[in-house]
Amino acid sequence: MKPLALITGGAGFIGSHTAEALLKAGYRVRVLDCLDPQIYGAGSGFPSYLNKDIECVYGNVRNFDDVISALSGVSYLFHFASLTGVGQSMYDLRNYIDTNVSGTATLIEAIIKSRLSIDRFILSSSRAVYGEGTCKCQNCGIIYPPIRKRSDLELGKFYISCPRCKIQTTSVPTEEDRPLDPNSIYGWTKKLQEELCRYAADSFGLPVVILRYFNVYGSRQSLKNPYTGIVSIFLNRMASGKSVSIYEHGTPLRDFVHVSDVVSANLSAMSQELPIGTTLNVGSGTASSIQDIITALSKATGTKATIQDHGEFRIGDIHACIASTSKIKNLLNYEAKITLENGIREFVEWAKTQDIPDDSYQKTVDELRAVGLFGSTQSGIPS
Numbered sequence: 001m002k003p004l005a006l007i008t009g010g011a012g013f014i015g016s017h018t019a020e021a022l023l024k025a026g027y028r029v030r031v032l033d034c035l036d037p038q039i040y041g042a043g044s045g046f047p048s049y050l051n052k053d054i055e056c057v058y059g060n061v062r063n064f065d066d067v068i069s070a071l072s073g074v075s076y077l078f079h080f081a082s083l084t085g086v087g088q089s090m091y092d093l094r095n096y097i098d099t100n101v102s103g104t105a106t107l108i109e110a111i112i113k114s115r116l117s118i119d120r121f122i123l124s125s126s127r128a129v130y131g132e133g134t135c136k137c138q139n140c141g142i143i144y145p146p147i148r149k150r151s152d153l154e155l156g157k158f159y160i161s162c163p164r165c166k167i168q169t170t171s172v173p174t175e176e177d178r179p180l181d182p183n184s185i186y187g188w189t190k191k192l193q194e195e196l197c198r199y200a201a202d203s204f205g206l207p208v209v210i211l212r213y214f215n216v217y218g219s220r221q222s223l224k225n226p227y228t229g230i231v232s233i234f235l236n237r238m239a240s241g242k243s244v245s246i247y248e249h250g251t252p253l254r255d256f257v258h259v260s261d262v263v264s265a266n267l268s269a270m271s272q273e274l275p276i277g278t279t280l281n282v283g284s285g286t287a288s289s290i291q292d293i294i295t296a297l298s299k300a301t302g303t304k305a306t307i308q309d310h311g312e313f314r315i316g317d318i319h320a321c322i323a324s325t326s327k328i329k330n331l332l333n334y335e336a337k338i339t340l341e342n343g344i345r346e347f348v349e350w351a352k353t354q355d356i357p358d359d360s361y362q363k364t365v366d367e368l369r370a371v372g373l374f375g376s377t378q379s380g381i382p383s
Ligand SMILES: NC(=O)c1ccc[n+]([C@@H]2O[C@H](COP(=O)([O-])OP(=O)(O)OC[C@H]3O[C@@H](n4cnc5c(N)ncnc54)[C@H](O)[C@@H]3O)[C@@H](O)[C@H]2O)c1
Pocket: 008, 009, 010, 011, 012, 013, 014, 015, 032, 033, 034, 035, 036, 039, 059, 060, 061, 062, 079, 080, 081, 082, 083, 084, 099, 103, 124, 125, 126, 127, 212, 213, 214, 215, 216, 217, 221, 222
């Protein structure tokens, strides 16, 4: 019989694409998902894009019995079930910790207690574990910047200054073995997920591989969920004829990686020889600005975006983080292939086939503002 792969959170964006690739590669696939209403709407069934050969199990990773029964017969495990909104995590702490941390603990406890022998456990971690990406100061060399001060953000100092000599630094690739210093509760939960997995690897020999995804985008990224996925959020705003707000004057840099590249990394990390506990960045290695995203979306949709730039910022956001890709290249011979322009085109073509839901992004801003996590430079322009 073909080996069975279980994907927790497998109805979602990255999970569903991974499920399809696993089926194509000859595996049996089971998905365990609680169909979070924030992503699918209330009372929704499993999404119709899931292939009928995928075994869909409705259940919660926080529920021990659901997890024990979903694990039956499993050889490969992809743990993707998580809440993923960085901003939302900053005030919805209990939900994020319950789902992301307790959910991972439940899964590991179920594996240990059922004495299940699995061939590989892939954890979907995040670049959020680093906090600010690695920077270089021309006087002091490599630095791992601490969280930016609110008082600096209010003065429009969005860039990263050197903690020692105070001059402006430049962003350089963020390597896996540097210190972890998350800026957000989401980042803390991903770091704790990693630590739980390392504990299980060290104490029980669980064959864990940790993949730190950078900013993933592509078809099936929820158009309903206003809390996560900048490409989906912008497209939704543009399709509704609304303006797009850019924060920190559009200066932040991110590493966007298309979901099909992430899926290839997932399958390689599952099937190739790797030491237990191997931790790899999954990114493109290329820095893109928010303006680059808007330009690519405008080109692919043929619509010009109206941009709002009031010097606003969100506490919990980082300024820049770009993947160092040398480790994954060396160990898995992996390189992301899809350019931003082509990837955005794929996403837009898919979005054209979808009902674009009412845009509810403003709600997320109001929620952040209500708890004091949304700010702006005093004048709205940089000092
Ligand atoms: N998308 C990105 O840019 C990105 C970047 C870094 C890391 N990640 C990580 O990758 C993983 C997948 O992310 P995604 O973008 O596909 O997110 P997604 O929201 O599309 O998918 C997550 C899935 O998990 C399910 N889920 C949530 N709570 C659950 C629970 N308690 N029990 C069972 N299922 C539950 C949701 O219903 C959803 O189907 C997550 O762990 C996320 O932290 C994503």
